[in-house]
Amino acid sequence: MPSRFRSQTILYLLLAVSLLLHSAAVSARAQDDTGLDEEDAADPVKLFERGQDAHQRGAKDQLELAVEFYEQALKLRPEFPEAEYQKGAALISLGREAEGERALRRAAELRPAWTLPHASLGALLAGKGREREAEPLLARALELDPRNTLALTTLAALRRKSGDLRGELELWKRLTALEGATAAHWLARGLAEHALGENPSALSSLDKSLALDPQPPTARLARAEVFLDMKDAKNAVAELRSLEEAAKRDAPLAADVARIYARAGQTEKALSILDALGAEAQKLTAVEALRTKILADTEESAEARARLEELATREPRNVLVLARLGWMYRTLDPQRALEYYSRAAELEPQNVKIATGYASALVQARRFQEAAQILTRVVAAAPQEYEAHANLATALDKLNLYGEALAEYKWLREARPENVVTYFFIARMHDQLGEYSDALANYETFLAKADAAKFQFQIDQINLRLPVLREQVKRGEGVKAKRKGAR
Numbered sequence: 001m002p003s004r005f006r007s008q009t010i011l012y013l014l015l016a017v018s019l020l021l022h023s024a025a026v027s028a029r030a031q032d033d034t035g036l037d038e039e040d041a042a043d044p045v046k047l048f049e050r051g052q053d054a055h056q057r058g059a060k061d062q063l064e065l066a067v068e069f070y071e072q073a074l075k076l077r078p079e080f081p082e083a084e085y086q087k088g089a090a091l092i093s094l095g096r097e098a099e100g101e102r103a104l105r106r107a108a109e110l111r112p113a114w115t116l117p118h119a120s121l122g123a124l125l126a127g128k129g130r131e132r133e134a135e136p137l138l139a140r141a142l143e144l145d146p147r148n149t150l151a152l153t154t155l156a157a158l159r160r161k162s163g164d165l166r167g168e169l170e171l172w173k174r175l176t177a178l179e180g181a182t183a184a185h186w187l188a189r190g191l192a193e194h195a196l197g198e199n200p201s202a203l204s205s206l207d208k209s210l211a212l213d214p215q216p217p218t219a220r221l222a223r224a225e226v227f228l229d230m231k232d233a234k235n236a237v238a239e240l241r242s243l244e245e246a247a248k249r250d251a252p253l254a255a256d257v258a259r260i261y262a263r264a265g266q267t268e269k270a271l272s273i274l275d276a277l278g279a280e281a282q283k284l285t286a287v288e289a290l291r292t293k294i295l296a297d298t299e300e301s302a303e304a305r306a307r308l309e310e311l312a313t314r315e316p317r318n319v320l321v322l323a324r325l326g327w328m329y330r331t332l333d334p335q336r337a338l339e340y341y342s343r344a345a346e347l348e349p350q351n352v353k354i355a356t357g358y359a360s361a362l363v364q365a366r367r368f369q370e371a372a373q374i375l376t377r378v379v380a381a382a383p384q385e386y387e388a389h390a391n392l393a394t395a396l397d398k399l400n401l402y403g404e405a406l407a408e409y410k411w412l413r414e415a416r417p418e419n420v421v422t423y424f425f426i427a428r429m430h431d432q433l434g435e436y437s438d439a440l441a442n443y444e445t446f447l448a449k450a451d452a453a454k455f456q457f458q459i460d461q462i463n464l465r466l467p468v469l470r471e472q473v474k475r476g477e478g479v480k481a482k483r484k485g486a487r
Contacts, residue, residue, distance in 0.1 A: 047073035048083045055090055066090045081110035085117050092124065100124070108137075115145040123154045131158055147178055156188065168192050176205070183213035187222070194226050202226050217243050217253055224260050233264050240264075247273055251281040255290050262294045270294050271307075292320050304328070312340075319347050319354070326357050334365035352382040360391045363398075371395040386415055393425070402432040420449040424458045431469070436478035440469055 040046040051069030054062040070087035074080055088103030101124060108117035122137035135158065141151035152175045159168035172189035175181055190205035203226055209219045220239045227236035240257050247254040254273050261270035274291050281287060292315075295308050305328050312321045326341035341358035348354055355378050362371035375392035378385060393408035406429035413422040427442035443462050452459060472478060 041072075042076070044073040044077040044080060044083070047076070048080070048086070051083070051086060051090075055086060058093075060094065063090045063094050067094070079110055081107045081114060081117070084110060085114075085120070088117075089120070097124065097128070113144060115141045115148050115151075118144065119148050119151040119154070123150055126154050126158055131161070134158065146174075149175060149178065153185075160192070165192055165195050169196060176208075183209045183216070183219075186212065187219050190219070190226075191222055194222065194229070197229075199226050199230050217246060217256075221256050221260065225263075228260070228264055236260070236264055237266070244273065248276050251277055251284055251287055254281070255286055258294065259290055262297065267294060267297075267304075288315075292318060295321065295324070316343075317347055319344050319351070322347075323354050323357055326354075326361060330357070330361045330364050334361050337361035338365065352378050352385055352388065356385060356388045356391065359395075360387070363391050363395055366398070368395040368398045372399060372401075384415075386412070389415070397425070397429070400432075402429045405429055406433070420446060420451075421455060421458065423449065424455070424462070427462075431465070434477075434479040436469060436472045440466075440473055443469070 040050075047069050051066045051073065054069060055066035067087055067090050070083045070090065073083045074087070077083070084103050085107035088100040088107060091097070091100035091103060101121065104117050104121040104124065108114070108121060111117070118137045119141035122134040122141060125131075125134035125137065134154070138151045138155050138158075141148050142155075145151075152171050156168050156171035156175070159165070159171060169189065169192040172185060172192055175185045176189050186205050186209035190202045190209060193199070193202035193205055203223065206219045206223050206226070220243055224236040224239040227233070227239065240261055243253065243257050247257045254277055258270040258273040261267075261273060271291065271294060274287055274294075277287065292311065295304065295311060305325065308321055308325050308328070312318065312325060315321060322340045322344035326337045326344060329337035329340065338358065338361045341354060341361055344354045345351070345358055355374060359371045359374040359378070362368075362374070372392060372395040375388050375395060378388040379392060382388065389408050389411050393405050393412060396402075396405035396408060406426065409422055409425045409429060412419065413426060416422070423442045423446035427439045427446060430436070430439035430442060443466065446455075447459065447462060450459060
């Protein structure tokens with residue numbers, strides 16, 4: 001599944017983690033009076049409570065005031081874990097993370113069996129990319145309280161980041177088994193199940209997410225993706241239709257809806273979703289990039305070419321569009337294809353895909369020598385580039401360099417043995433080289449494997465050649481037979 005849904009969900013959950021970290025255990029009271037009489041000023045508990053009151057109000061000046069109260073309380077009672085913890089939370093809310101980290105560590109030292117400092121410190125370190133430090137703290141938090149949602153959520157995010165989808169899913173299952181599991185938890189579970197190919201379970205989890213909160217579109221987008229993976233385009237499109245109205249006012253949502261419509265094969269619908277956005281949204285990089293990709297992935301129709309050419313005029317340095325136009329015109333108008341590929345190559349001279357496309361247009365233009373020179377350099381730089389080998393084989397074949405072409409065709413056969421037509425070309429090269437036994441063996445292999453409806457032309461050619469070829473083999477003719485006789 002595309003990473004955007006998963007990362008969007010994790011960001012949403014990490015935001016929840018952050019909120020939990022910054023506000024956990026804060027008192028619900030909100031008094032405006034911050035004055036202290038002499039008795040209260042000497043009481044660490046009263047100072048702590050005033051800190052909580054200011055902390056709850058949440059504004060920057062109030063958070064700074066909360067820190068002052070907590071510090072005053074700690075001066076009177078240095079071993080006061082609650083005050084140390086709340087001080088850390090307030091400091092983090094103020095962006096003073098290094099100080100906040102020290103306060104959380106001190107709270108954990110003062111009360112080693114208290115879950116919250118371990119979980120909050122683990123979440124803070126995980127958010128800063130310090131996973132190795134975070135993991136033991138989060139594990140300790142779960143030892144102390146297996147139901148701690150902050151530790152479970154943060155560990156799930158870390159499992160996702162490391163690519164351990166099965167481990168991530170197990171954590172979401174633990175979270176969704178808890179009383180009070182949220183829509184975000186069920187959504188994350190559904191996404192993890194989808195990533196593992198467990199689509200029926202994913203749909204069930206996404207349904208539960210929507211039952212808890214039907215408003216956010218992420219679960220519906222995810223359901224559409226799951227339906228497409230299950231080859232159920234009808235239900236996928238139904239999910240997308242339910243989001244179209246909202247997509248008109250939300251460019252990121254429109255991009256997601258359009259992308260999934262395109263994946264469902266409804267290219268024009270996808271483009272219409274993007275076209276419905278306002279002028280400013282149309283200029284967003286993400287929207288322009290998606291439009292380019294949808295157009296570049298379209299079938300080679302006249303309408304698709306026209307839209308791409310219009311886009312190439314507006315964006316003359318869009319390599320993806322130029323290369324796609326080159327590909328579309330390679331058989332229709334090789335000279336035009338060469339022009340587009342040349343423009344793309346000027347922008348990305350080291351791009352082997354573009355170089356291969358340019359050479360394929362040269363092959364179509366019957367400029368075989370130029371194509372072979374370019375493709376020889378490409379396969380030297382990118383030995384596994386299949387299309388480069390295929391076009392090089394054709395160019396060498398047309399230049400009557402049968403031995404070199406044979407080597408390329410054999411490479412193609414090894415790379416994709418399921419492509420049976422390669423046996424036909426290998427047989428032809430052996431035939432042209434006078435290697436009749438090898439030619440006969442490969443012709444017969446091709447006939448045994450080929451689909452008659454798909455390869456009737458080649459089959460007819462072989463059937464015309466076989467009687468004579470078999471006689472030649474029987475008489476011991478051919479290059480290899482003569483070499484054997486000479487020995």
